[in-house]
Amino acid sequence: QVQLAESGGGLVQPGGSLTLSCAASGDWHAVGWFRQAPGKEREGVACFSSSDSSTWYADSVKERFTVSRDSAKNTAYLQMDSLKPEDPAVYHCAVDSDYYCSGYGLAEGDFSSWGQGTQVTVSS
Secondary structure: OOOEEEEOOEEEOOOOOEEEEEEEOOOOOEEEEEEEOOOOOOEEEEEEEOOOOEEEEOOOOOOOEEEEEEOOOOEEEEEEOOOOOOOOEEEEEEEEOOOOOOOOOOOHHHOOEEOOOEEEEEOO
């Protein structure tokens, strides 16, 4: 199982930006980013497939978040711009060697390795 180390969370003002990092100890093909706010279910927000650099985004983050991979560093990123008051949550990255991002969203069961999560807070 791949070990994942997340970083980059913190406090940001509305309209601000944060970049989350997810450093992996082994090889993987797809990364999914999920978030869970207090009292809400975990939701998938972004996905990246390494073989063709395809991506998927939830409607709630489309055109504001960007998912990417730096293969040299074996690290995935989630660039979050124009952060809104509804974006605060614990953000988790998850990877899998076999999964391919699709246009149908993300399911937790599609990913075999998970990061510990990092808190994102949006407040003025």
